[in-house]
Amino acid sequence: MPWIVLAFVMGHMSINHITRQLINDPGLVDITGAQMILVIKLSSFAWNVADGRIADKNLSSAQREKAIRQLPGILDFTGYVLFFPSLHAGPAFDYMDYKRWLENTVINAPNDKDYAAKTGQKKNKHPQSLVPALRKGASGIIWILMFMKLSAVYYPDFYLGDEYLALGFLRRVWNLHMLIFTSRLKYYGVWALSEGACILAGYGYDGIDPITGKASWNRLRHVDPIGVETAQNTRAYLGSWNINTSNWLRNYIYLRVTPPGKKPGFWASMATFATSALWHGFYPGYYFTFILASFVQTAAKKCRRYFRPFFLDPQTSNPTVLKPYYDILSFLVTQATFSFVTAPFVFLTLDSSLKIWSGLYFYGVIGTALSTLFFESPATEYLERKLAIRAGTKKPIISRTKSSESASEPVIGIPAIQEEKIKDLLQDIKMDVTKN
Template sequence: MDALFNAVGDASGASVDQIKLIACLLVSYPLGSVFIRIPASSSFKHIFNLSAALFFLIPVLNLSGGFLQLLGSSLATYFIAKTNTSAKMPWIVFAVAMGHLTVNHVIRSFFSWGYETMDITGPQMVLTMKLTTFAWNVVDGRRPAEDLDKWQLAKRVSKFPSLLEFLGYVFYFPGLLVGPYLDFASYMALVDETLYKTAGAKAENAKRAIPKGRKRVAYRKMAVGLLFLAVYVVFRGHFDPAEALKPWFVSKSLLWRIAYWQLCVFSERTKYYSVWTLTEGASILTGLGFTGFGPNGESLWGGASNVNIWLVEFPSNFKVLLDSWNTNTNIWLRECIYKRVTPKGKKPGFRSSMFTFATSAFWHGIAAGYYMTFISGGFVTTAARLCRANFRPLVLPPPGAPMTMTKRIYDISATFVTAIILNFITAPFLLLNVKDSLELWSRVGWYGIWIIGSTLVFFYAGGAKLCKSMRPSEVPVPEKLPGMPGTPGPHVVPPLEIAAEEMKKQIEATKN
C-alpha cells in the first residue's frame, strides 16, 4: 500500500503521511454511507467503527503500536469509570489520559517530527477529549438531576455502556484522526437514531428516521475541503512561514514583510480548513451533526462543525474569532475543565481561567511556541474586551436608528485589527521555538506588541474613564443577533435543549 502513496507523494511534492491522512478522510465518505445503512441500535455499528479504525491505523498509517496505545488508554478509562464511584474519578481519568498524551508529545519533540509526520499524538488528542468527557458524563449520571446544568443533564450517562458500545464510541471512524470529538450520549443517539426522533425530523423514507438533505450538505463540505486543500498546496509553495526567517526577507520593506506574513498564516489555516471540513462532511454522512430545521424546513447539519471559516477570516472581535476556531475543543475546555474547577456556587474566576489555559497548552504539546501564543492570547483577550466595553458604546447608533458611517468604520477597523493581531500571535504556534518566534516578531516590527501594549496602557492610564465621560446620557442597547430568543428572525431549538427539557419532564413525572 505504501508504494501507491509514495508514487503520489513524489508526483505532488507532499509528504506521504499527509497524503495518507487525506486518503483516510476521503475513504470515510463511502464508509459513512455504509455505516448509516446498518440497522439502528445494531452492535454491528460499533464493530464497523472498530474495523474502520483498525484499517486506518494499521495497514494505511502503519500505527499498530499507536493503536495499542489508544486501546490501552480507552480500556483504562472504561474500568476506572466503572469501578471508581467517587467524585474524583474524572480527575483520575484526566491524569491518566493527559499524562499519556504528554509523554507522547515529549517523544515527538525529542525526534523533532514536523507537521508533515503523522504519529499517534493527533488521534490521541481527540481521544483525550473523549475519555475525559465520558468520565464527567458518568459522574453526572450519578448526581441528582437538579444539580446539573442543561449540558450536563443532556449529556449524562445514566446507564453504564457495554465494552463494545464504549469502544465503538472512542473509535468512531470519521472523527478518529482529526476530530470532531463527540460525547457518548451523542454517539448513542446517532447509533439508535433517537437524535432525529427527538427533534421531529422528516425522514428520508418511511423505514429510516434520518432527515432529508444529509448527502447534499456532506458532499458540499467535501468540495469545500478539497478546495482549501488545493489552496494550501498552491499557497504553501509561495507563502511558507519558514521563508520569513531567511536572509532575503529582511531586504524587503516593513509593510511588505507584514503583508507577506498575513498570507503565510492564511496558507497554514487553509490546511486546518481542509481536514476539518472533510471530516465534518464524512461525519454528516454517518448521520452526525443534525441540529434541527431552518426557517424553510430544510435540515441543518452544523453539529459536527469544528470551524466557521467566514468568522475566522472576518471576525467582528477577538471573542468571535476564538469561538469560531476549533469549536469542539472550546466546548471540551469549557464543559470539562473551566466549569469543573470552579467551586459549587461560585462563578469561574482567575483560577479557572489559568487551569484551563494550562490544560489547553499541555494538550497541544510541550513546545514553547504554544505557550507564547496562549499567553499572548490572554493579553489580546483583555485588550479586546476593554475596546469593546469602552469604544463600542461611543459609536452605537440610538435604538431604532439606521447604521451610521462611524459604526461601519468601527466594525471594519475591528475586523482588520483582529485579523492582523491573530496572525501576529500565531507565529510562535507555527515556528514552535522561542528564538525563531522572537526573530519573526522583530522582522515584522513587533507590530502586535505595539498594538496590544498601547491599548492596555491607554485604558489603564485613564482611557476607560475618558471614554465613559464621552458616552451619551442614554447608552444605546446593543443590537441582538437574528435567531436569538426574543428577537426577529428564525430561532432553531437544538436537540440538546429539547432533550434536556424532556429529561426534566420525565424526572418531575416520576417524582409525582
C-alpha cells in the same frame, strides 16, 4: 475519578508530545493528533459517567443531557472511542450524542414533525445526508488544493531568511498574514473532510433550520472558515475556530474546577489555560500564542466596549454613517493582530518565534501593552463621560452586550485577564494568608 482519568490520559499524551519534540523528524508518523481527540473523548466520558451518579436536581440542563446513567457495553464504548470518520482529526463529541446517533434517536428538534409531514419521511429517519456530505467534502478538497497552491509561495523557511527582513514593514505584515492564512487552510480541509464523513454516516444532523426550513448538519461543526477570515473582533475570531475543543474546555475544565454555586474566577481561567496549553504540546510557540492572546482578548473587549458605541445611534443603537469605517478598521486590526499572535504556532521554537516577532518590531506585543495601559488610565473615565453626554444621561453608563459578557469565558483555553479575576486572586491569597 474524572480528574484521575484526565491526569492519566493527559500524562500519557504528554509523553508522546515530548518524544515527538525530541525526535523532531517530520518523516515519522505522528500519532499525537489522534491522541488529542482521544483525550477529549475519554475525559468527557469520565465526567458524563460521574454526572450519571448525581441527582438531576444537582446538574445543569447540559449536564443532564450528557449524563451516562448506565455504562455501555465494550462494543459500544470502543465504537465511540474509535469512531473512524473522526478518529484522526476530530471532531470529538460526547458519548450520549454518539448513542443517540447509534440508536437513531437524535432527531428530536421541535419542528422535525412538520418536516416529516412535508417530506413524507418517518420522524425517526434521518433526512438525506448524501448531498450535504458531498458538499462538505468538496469544500474540504477545495481548501486542500488552495493550501497546496499557496504553500509553495508562503512557506516558513522564507520568513526566517534575510529576504523577508529586506521587505518593507507593511509587506512583512501582509506576507505573515498570508502564511498564517495558508497554514489554516490545511485545517479547514482536513476538518471539512472528517465532518463530511460523519455527515455521510448520518452523524451531524442538528434538526431543521427555522429560517430556511431545511435540514441542518452543523451538530459536529468544528470550524467556520468564513467566520474566522471575516472576523472583526476577537470573540468572532476565536469562537469560529476549533469549536468542539472550546466546548470541551468550557464544559469539562472551566466549569468543573469551579465549586457548585460559585462563579468561575481567576483560577478557573488559569486551569483552562494550562489544560489547553498542555493538550497542544510543549513547544514554546504554543505558550507565546496563548499568553499574548489572553491579553489581546481583554484589550480588544475593552476597545469594543468603549469605542463601538460612538458609531451607533445612542437612542436606537442603529449604525451611524461612520460605522462601516469602524468595521473596516476593526477587521484590519483583528486580522493583523491575530496573524502576529498565532505566528509562534507555526514556527514553534523559541528562536524562530522571537525572530519573527522582532522582524515585525513586536507590533502585537507593543500594541496590546499600550492598549492595556490606556484602559488603566483616566482615559476610560473620559470616554465614559463622553458616552454619557452623547446618550443624554447624567451618569456614565457603559452597557455590556451579550457578546462582551460571554467573552469573559475562555475560548480555546484563552482566558481573559480581567480586573474581577485579579481581585479574586488577591482575595484568595489573602484568605490563605489569614488561615495560616
